Amino acid sequence: MTADSEFKRRTVLKAGSTAVTATFVATRTATPAAAAQTESSVDITLRVNGHDHRLAVEPRVTLLDALRERLDLTGTKKGCDRGECGACTVLADGRRIKSCLTLAVMRQNTEITTIEGLARGDRLHPLQEAFIRRDALQCGGCTPGQIMSGVACISEGHTRSADEIREWMSGNLCRCACYPNIVAAIQDAAK
Amino acid sequence: MTVGQPVERVDGRAKVTGAARYAADRTLPGMLYCHLVMGTIARGRVTAVDTTAARAVPGVVEVFTHENAPRLTSEQHFMPLQGNQIHYNGQIVAITVATTLEQAQEAAELVRVTYAPETPKAVIADALAEVYLPANQEVIVGDPAAGLAAAEVTVKQNYSSPPHHHNPIEPHATVAQWDGDRLTVHETTQGVVNAQRTFATAFAIPQTNVRVLAPYLGGGFGCKSPVWPHSLLNAAIARQLGRPAKMVLARSQMYSIVSHRAEFWQQLTLGAKRDGTLTALVHVSTQQLSRTSENMYSHSISSRMLYACPNIHTRQQGVRLDVPTSRFMRSPQMASHFGLETALDELSYELGVDPVELRRRNYTDVNPTTGERFSSRFLLECYNLGADAFGWSRRNPKPGSTKDGHEFVGWGMATEAHDHSASPSSAMVRMAADGTVLSQTATQDIGTGTYTVFTQVVAEALGVPLNQVKVELADTNFPAAALSAGSGTIASVTGAVNAAASAVRTAVVQLAVSNPASPLHGLPAEQIITQHGYLFSPDRSRRESYRAVMARHGSPVQNTSTMTNARGYSTGAVFVEVRVDPRYGRVRVTRGVGAYDAGRVMNRKTARSQMIGGFTWGIGNALMEHTVLDRRTARVVNPNLSTYLLAVNADVPDIQAIFVDKPDPVSTALGARGFGETPITGVPAAIGNAIFHATGRRIRDLPFTQDKLLRELLTQ
Ligand code: FES
Ligand code: FES
Numbered sequence: 084m085t086a087d088s089e090f091k092r093r094t095v096l097k098a099g100s101t102a103v104t105a106t107f108v109a110t111r112t113a114t115p116a117a118a119a120q121t122e123s124s125v126d127i128t129l130r131v132n133g134h135d136h137r138l139a140v141e142p143r144v145t146l147l148d149a150l151r152e153r154l155d156l157t158g159t160k161k162g163c164d165r166g167e168c169g170a171c172t173v174l175a176d177g178r179r180i181k182s183c184l185t186l187a188v189m190r191q192n193t194e195i196t197t198i199e200g201l202a203r204g205d206r207l208h209p210l211q212e213a214f215i216r217r218d219a220l221q222c223g224g225c226t227p228g229q230i231m232s233g234v235a236c237i238s239e240g241h242t243r244s245a246d247e248i249r250e251w252m253s254g255n256l257c258r259c260a261c262y263p264n265i266v267a268a269i270q271d272a273a274k
Numbered sequence: 275m276t277v278g279q280p281v282e283r284v285d286g287r288a289k290v291t292g293a294a295r296y297a298a299d300r301t302l303p304g305m306l307y308c309h310l311v312m313g314t315i316a317r318g319r320v321t322a323v324d325t326t327a328a329r330a331v332p333g334v335v336e337v338f339t340h341e342n343a344p345r346l347t348s349e350q351h352f353m354p355l356q357g358n359q360i361h362y363n364g365q366i367v368a369i370t371v372a373t374t375l376e377q378a379q380e381a382a383e384l385v386r387v388t389y390a391p392e393t394p395k396a397v398i399a400d401a402l403a404e405v406y407l408p409a410n411q412e413v414i415v416g417d418p419a420a421g422l423a424a425a426e427v428t429v430k431q432n433y434s435s436p437p438h439h440h441n442p443i444e445p446h447a448t449v450a451q452w453d454g455d456r457l458t459v460h461e462t463t464q465g466v467v468n469a470q471r472t473f474a475t476a477f478a479i480p481q482t483n484v485r486v487l488a489p490y491l492g493g494g495f496g497c498k499s500p501v502w503p504h505s506l507l508n509a510a511i512a513r514q515l516g517r518p519a520k521m522v523l524a525r526s527q528m529y530s531i532v533s534h535r536a537e538f539w540q541q542l543t544l545g546a547k548r549d550g551t552l553t554a555l556v557h558v559s560t561q562q563l564s565r566t567s568e569n570m571y572s573h574s575i576s577s578r579m580l581y582a583c584p585n586i587h588t589r590q591q592g593v594r595l596d597v598p599t600s601r602f603m604r605s606p607q608m609a610s611h612f613g614l615e616t617a618l619d620e621l622s623y624e625l626g627v628d629p630v631e632l633r634r635r636n637y638t639d640v641n642p643t644t645g646e647r648f649s650s651r652f653l654l655e656c657y658n659l660g661a662d663a664f665g666w667s668r669r670n671p672k673p674g675s676t677k678d679g680h681e682f683v684g685w686g687m688a689t690e691a692h693d694h695s696a697s698p699s700s701a702m703v704r705m706a707a708d709g710t711v712l713s714q715t716a717t718q719d720i721g722t723g724t725y726t727v728f729t730q731v732v733a734e735a736l737g738v739p740l741n742q743v744k745v746e747l748a749d750t751n752f753p754a755a756a757l758s759a760g761s762g763t764i765a766s767v768t769g770a771v772n773a774a775a776s777a778v779r780t781a782v783v784q785l786a787v788s789n790p791a792s793p794l795h796g797l798p799a800e801q802i803i804t805q806h807g808y809l810f811s812p813d814r815s816r817r818e819s820y821r822a823v824m825a826r827h828g829s830p831v832q833n834t835s836t837m838t839n840a841r842g843y844s845t846g847a848v849f850v851e852v853r854v855d856p857r858y859g860r861v862r863v864t865r866g867v868g869a870y871d872a873g874r875v876m877n878r879k880t881a882r883s884q885m886i887g888g889f890t891w892g893i894g895n896a897l898m899e900h901t902v903l904d905r906r907t908a909r910v911v912n913p914n915l916s917t918y919l920l921a922v923n924a925d926v927p928d929i930q931a932i933f934v935d936k937p938d939p940v941s942t943a944l945g946a947r948g949f950g951e952t953p954i955t956g957v958p959a960a961i962g963n964a965i966f967h968a969t970g971r972r973i974r975d976l977p978f979t980q981d982k983l984l985r986e987l988l989t990q
Contacts, residue, residue, distance in 0.1 A: 114301040119373040121332050143376055152375055157299035158292015160492070162443045163525040167915035170443055198292035207290065215286035218879045221887060222721025223289030223296075224443035224492025230290060246924075253922040256915060258443045258493050259721050260890030261883060262926040 117153040127191050131156065132200025142188045147171045149187035150197060158198035158227050162256070169255030172228040172235075173197050179235035198227035201234070210234055213268035221259035229255045233269045242273040276730045276740060277944060278935070280879035284745070285490075285725045294490045297460040298447035302518040305449070306335055308508050309378035310527055311368035311385045313360055316394035316596040316908030317565075320358040320367055320387060327384035328370055333377035336515060337385065338369040344510035346476050346503075351599070352566035353503050354531075360389070361565045362598045363909040364530025366504060371511060371519070394596035396908035398539050398560055401593045405560050408568050411590040413578055415643050421554025421585030425545025429621045433542065433613040435958075435976040436900035437562065438535035439910075439918060440603050444492020445525060446502065446532055450509035451518040458485045461505060464494040465757035467716050470750045472501040473509060488748040491720045491758075496602040497532045498720075499759045504531060529913035533601030534901060536562040538572050538609040542617035545585075550627045550635045552583040559610060563592040564599040571602045574610040576955070579843065580691050582638035596908045602759065604891055605692055605951035608958065612895075612976060615688035615959030619966065623673075629963065630657050630666060630847070633689055648843060649940035652871035653689070656847040659932050660687070660869035664849035673970035681853040683864075684968025688956030690846040690868065694948025695760030696839040699767040700753035703732060703774035704832040705782060709807070709821035711736060711743045713775070717755035717767045718748045722950055723880030724763050728771050730877060731944065735775035736782075737804030738820060753834050761844070761948030764876060769837035769942030777833035779804055785831070786823045793818050840940045842947040846870035848889070848956045852964040859984035861965060863893050866929040868953055873938035874945035885931035885953045892957020894921040897977050 117138055124139040129149065138153050147164070150156040150173075162170030164183045171182040174196040201208040210233050213219070220226040232255045236242060241251040248266045257265065288294040313320070325337040338344075343355035354366040370381035395401045422428065449460040457477065463469040466486040474481040491498065504521060512519035523532070538561045545554035557577040561570055574588040605611075622629040637654055640647050661667065669685050670676065676683040701715035713732050719725045728745045736743075746752065756766035783802045786792040786809050793816045794802060794809055803810040810817045824831070851865035866889050875881045898919035902911040912918045931953075937945020958976055966972045971986040 115303060115305050116301070116307070116374045119333060121377075141374075141376060148375060151299070152301065155301060156292075157295065157301075160296075160444065161298070161522070162445070163915050165525070165914065165916075167525075168443060198290075202291055207287070211290040214290050215282050218283065218883050220283070220286065220289050220721075221723075221880075221883055222442070222444070222491060222493040223285075223294055224721075226289050227292050249924040249926070253924040256443060256920055256922060258441055258495070258920060259883075260887040260921065260926065262890065262921075262923040263886055263929060264883065265923065 114152055114155050125188060127188055129187060129190060129195060130193065131195045132197060140187050142186060144187050145183050146185045146187045146190050147182040150182065156197055156199055160224060160227055162224065169232060170225050170228040172231040172255065174231055174235060177238065179232050198230060201230065210268065210272040213271040217264045217268040217271065219261050219264040219268040221261055225255060225257045229257065229265055236269060237273045242269060245270065275734065277734045278875055278878065281726055281730055281740065281877055282879065283723060283726045284729050285719065296444060296490045296492055297449060297462045297488065298522045300449040300460040302449065302451055305518040305520055306371050306373065306515060307375045307378040308511055308519050308521040309370050309382045310366050310504060311370065311382045312527060312530065313363065313365040313367040313387065315360055315389045315391040316363035316396065318360050318389050318391040320360065321390050322388040323368055324386040328381040331372065331377055331381040331384065333373040334370060334381045335373065336371045337381065338511065339367065343507065344514055346506050346510055348476060348503055348506060350500055351503055355507065362530060362596055363907060366531060369507060369511065371515065394908035396595055396597055396903045397905055398537055398562060398593055400905060401595060405591050405593045407589065407591050408570065411570065413588045413643060416585035418554045418556050418585040418587040422543065422545040425553045426548045427546050427621065427624050428543065429617055429624060430543045431617055431620060431974060433616060433974045434539045435609045435612060437537045437903065438603055438895065438899050439529055439901050440495040440497035441528065441915065441918065441920060442493030442495055442497065445523045445528060446498065447522040448505040448508045449518065449520045450512040452513050455479050456483045457509060459509060460487050461501065462491060462498050463488050463501060464491065464498045464718055464720055464759050466718065466748050466750050467754045468757055469501045473506065476506045484750065486750045488718055491718060494720045494758065495604040496759060499602065499757060502532055525915060526913040529901065529910040530598055533599060535603040535609065536572055536600035540610060540613040542613045544617050544621050546621055546625065548625065550625050550632045552581060552636050554585040555583045556587045557610065557614065558589045558591065560591040560593060562597055562600060563594050564597055565594055567599040568592065569599065571600050571606050572609045573606060575607050575693055576611045576614050576691050578643040579641055579693065580689060581636040581642065583636065583642055586642060605954040607692055607955050608895060611955045612958045615956055616962055616974065619959065619963040628671065629687055630661055633657065650936065650938045651845065652934040652936055653845045655934050656845065656869040656871055660847040660849050660867050663930055663932055664867040666849060673967055680857060681855050682968035684852050684854065684964040685849065686960045686962070686964030686967055687847060687849045688960040688963065690848050690952050690956035691843065692761060692952040692955055693841060693843045694765055695762035696765045696841045697756045697762060698836060698838040699755035699770045700834060700836040701755060701767060701770040701774050702753050702832065702834040703771065703778050704830050705778050705820065705824060706830050707824050707828055709742065709819065709824045711738060712746065713743065713771060714746045714752040715755045715767055715771060716748065716750055716752040717763055718758040720758045722763060722884060723877055726880060727764060727876045731768055731771050732775045735772050736779045738807045742807060761950045764946050765839050765842060765941065765943045765948045768944055768946060769839055770835045772944060773835035773837055774833045777835060778831050781831045782820060782823055783809060785827050786818055789826065791826060792823065837942050839942045842873065842938055842941060844870065844872040844947045844949050844952040846952055848960050850960045850964050852961060852968055854965060854968045856969065856987050859980035859987060861897055861978055861983065863961060864927050866927060869932040870949065870952060871934045872949035872952065873941055873947035875933045875935045876946050881933065881949060882931045884950045886929050888950065888953030889929050889957055890921050890926050891954045893925055895976060896958040896961035900977050
């Protein structure tokens with residue numbers, strides 16, 4: 084089986100699991116790392132994008148690595164793994180957090196929203212639309228984090244001026260430097 | 275007409291939903307995780323590696339050191355783990371392999387390495403006696419000594435800039451899988467074709483046995499151009515252990531094994547007549563080289579190409595140090611260009627000539643080094659357009675003349691220039707029986723907009739709507755095409771894409787006019803108009819859709835074309851406003867305008883984004899970016915994003931991009947030239963020049979940090 088066909092098979096599994104809320108078995112073995120359990124592993128349930136995922140992780144596993152390496156939710160990116168770049172930003176009960184700086188075991192009973200959970204079916208979130216319209220992305224490496232951070236920036240009300248947005252979006256680095264377009268996109272979506 | 279329009283990125287949806295899969299996002303059944311152990315001395319030998327504790331970590335499958343690592347050679351790089359010699363701090367000294375990432379990381383912490391260290395040297399200042407001139411690094415045009423003797427005014431100054439690290443937001447990642455002697459690699463690479471060759475050579479297998487994919491790349495900026503040794507080691511480990519292997523670099527590891535921009539010292543000597551025309555330009559530079567390579571990547575190209583000057587001397591010296599080998603970094607001209615454009619500003623004050631006017635007086639249509647005429651050049655228009663948009667004519671030239679509250683306000687400018695690369699490339703275009711179009715080529719979209727621009731090119735060549743076209747990139751199963759580096763992607767590959775699409779159009783038109791069942795039957799093929807997915811008769815009285823022609827034909831129409839392209843020179847002018855708070859030496863850039871001649875603009879939206887990105891890199895280089903090397907240990911002191919500062923959102927003001935937008939006649943890319951690196955080149959000098967205008971203080975060492983400016987402001 085080639086890498087690609089395997090990838091497609093998993094995508095199908097994942098798509099299936101979102102249609103039916105609780106197909107635990109499918110998500111649990113989404114990746115080899117998810118299948119690897121050690122003595123210190125603990126069983127946890129993560130609620131991500133409205134779906135419960137049961138998985139066994141060691142307590143040291145970050146939320147970011149649980150999402151990416153266990154649940155195959157790779158939209159959330161790892162840029163630094165130490166809270167400096169913002170690429171891993173997700174929402175936890177509506178608040179923006181850096182998922183590399185929190186452990187998966189600490190985030191049970193939390194409503195986690197990742198970039199994959201923002202659109203409603205085919206309908207993009209207004210900020211996702213605005214990012215495309217304003218060309219607020221280039222390579223896309225920072226983009227999921229920027230958008231999650233931007234969604235929170237809007238709900239926090241930190242959008243009264245371009246300068247205020249600049250300040251409150253400065254925890255999300257963009258090496259392609261789409262900053263003015265990111266500000267414009269957030270202004271659009273905040274309207 | 276879609277080429278040139280501000281079309282939205284066709285890969286935008288995948289990128290804003292998280293659906294785009296980058297190399298690190300690949301997970302394969304049975305996959306192992308590799309993690310690197312980095313050395314902690316810069317020079318000497320490894321005497322022992324104790325892997326006992328690392329091997330005891332549950333889940334650890336293997337630990338590789340120089341004693342048991344797979345034997346490999348690299349085409350282009352020093353290959354670690356093949357012996358016990360250490361050539362720079364942060365060299366790979368071991369690799370742990372485990373079932374999970376956490377296990378591999380833990381094991382890496384537990385590897386104990388013992389060294390026999392020697393005293394290293396890391397910075398130019400510590401090795402001045404060892405500065406030398408490598409082969410072919412000196413160019414002399416005319417008689418520079420005579421030119422200086424004939425000068426009425428001379429400016430002679432030293433400038434310097436620190437090492438820089440590329441720091442794409444996506445760290446390097448590689449996922450390798452073997453099937454017998456066939457290898458598939460998901461690689462963070464700016465060039466899948468180059469990568470394929472490098473892997474094939476390392477494993478002595480035919481190139482066709484290697485498939486490299488990089489459909490999405492989270493930024494490259496030069497540090498993902500080559501395949502680095504760690505990727506070869508990861509693939510070798512996958513082969514030896516018989517399981518797929520994944521390796522993602524930690525951010526800190528990106529400061530020693532994926533290259534940097536070298537520390538750069540330079541001296542500029544400009545000789546000029548009173549009217550400002552240059553009589554001589556002497557540019558002597560020195561940059562860091564590694565112990566294992568003499569290659570240099572910061573070139574004084576601007577001094578050789580940009581201004582009319584009959585007598586030019588560039589001398590690019592190096593000094594071998596215990597540091598990693600440097601590499602191209604987004605706009606390799608930046609460092610030398612900073613010296614040239616600052617020296618010109620200094621000359622403008624010596625002469626009392628406006629800085630824009632001084633540059634106009636030294637404008638040339640001819641490459642001063644080769645005597646060749648530039649194929650097209652609208653730099654004078656750039657000066658005019660940029661100066662007008664900025665309001666330059668309102669500038670009071672006197673330094674320190676404008677204050678606003680506590681802050682000094684200053685305006686500065688510089689010319690921008692970058693010579694882009696070009697290489698032969700092939701592309702395939704196929705119209706399916708249902709009329710949809712697929713184009714495939716093994717170049718990349720590293721964030722610059724390649725997917726979108728090629729979609730526009732194919733749609734326009736065929737006369738079909740954008741949504742009828744799908745472009746696929748960065749898979750070595752596709753026709754070979756250019757590396758995405760040196761701003762060369764669009765310039766190198768557009769011609770082939772356009773030629774293939776045009777050939778398909780010709781073939782489909784022929785199918786229509788030659789078939790009695792078509793309403794266009796019998797019309798001369800060359801008179802057929804194609805638009806909106808239809809073929810029209812010249813008077814538009816008759817038409818048939820592509821879809822109908824193809825349905826009748828019943829099978830795809832396909833063409834693969836190859837094109838070469840010429841290198842080109844994209845120039846422009848950048849204007850900036852800064853505000854300096856003299857109490858803290860703090861500089862903020864508050865306005866920026868750039869006007870560019872990049873040939874034809876293919877997509878106004880993505881071109882503008884490239885300009886904003888470049889300008890912002892310029893802000894970073896001017897105000898904050900610098901890699902700090904500890905002189906004792908030759909180690910990077912700030913290998914992370916909280917102390918290697920990049921420009922953040924709050925650092926970037928409103929920026930205006932203006933394009934002359936005139937096609938370059940020698941470009942086969944529909945008149946386009948490469949552009950992505952041009953808009954960085956002049957920004958550091960323009961900011962420094964603006965700081966001088968604001969305060970009367972000249973800083974000649976990048977970056978212009980608060981400590982340096984405060985020192986200047988407090989003396990005299
Ligand atoms: S990966 Fe979490 S902040 Fe960078
Ligand atoms: S789009 Fe490339 S890092 Fe932001």
